[in-house]
Amino acid sequence: MSRRLGYLFKHAGLRLAELTGPALEPYGIDGREFGVLSVLAAPEPLSQLEAAQRLRIDRTTMVAMIDALERKDLVERRPHPDDRRKNIVELTGRGRDTLGAATRAVDGAEEAFLAVLPGDDAERLRDALDRLV
Amino acid sequence: MSRRLGYLFKHAGLRLAELTGPALEPYGIDGREFGVLSVLAAPEPLSQLEAAQRLRIDRTTMVAMIDALERKDLVERRPHPDDRRKNIVELTGRGRDTLGAATRAVDGAEEAFLAVLPGDDAERLRDALDRLV
DNA sequence: TATTGTTATACTCTATAACTATA
């Protein structure tokens, strides 16, 4: 009997995290923080809420993540010029450098993780997941 | 830019759980309990530790799960005849009936979840995940 | 000494409710 899809998603994620976690460690961030940095690198500046929505996480969760990234001097909050309820969150110079290096590290970890798949199966897997999410 | 693999696994799992959760609700179990029941339906009887290892969860986690399933009269513990440190955990009649109905419900939920994938992409996805886990 | 099950405990991740300041 094939294993359940729920089991497969969960443990695929866990096994991938076993590679990406150590890969990110030199840069002082974890996988979730890497995700936030990636989202904040969007061409247009994002508010905390917009960043949270793109990652489908709660805005209260985002507060703590931005707090941590700000303490590490990787992002900066500044008030939105037209709506002072909002914070614009932008990468610092150090944040951009960290994101660049971390992206290469995660790319490598994903490649290693997917290396067992023959031919174009890795690409097809990513395409299928993209449709499902 | 394609979304990150970690994001895709996480949210694919979350979206699937939005279907399997309600599908299992009539049977009074959640997805994790369904996983335990499925494992315990193995041809040979399993101890708590063996069941935990097959699901890659901690044995202390398994204690609480078996407690809950036993309260629902879906499984029974009995001492292993040759090694009294071990508990053999077996499905009750009601556990077998519940597993059968729940399996059909989860099959339906998975099918609905995968319905957006054309051709044999669903099969290929499952095969790829099986290799990765 | 090592293993299985158990309990107590703590940690991570996440969400809900209520507050503030702005709109």
Add this chain to the structure above:
DNA sequence: TATAGTTATAGAGTATAACAATA
């Protein structure tokens, strides 16, 4: 009245440490 950010808090889910019973 509604929205964005914040804080306090609580709930899952999980793992670690320590113990009893057994090997």
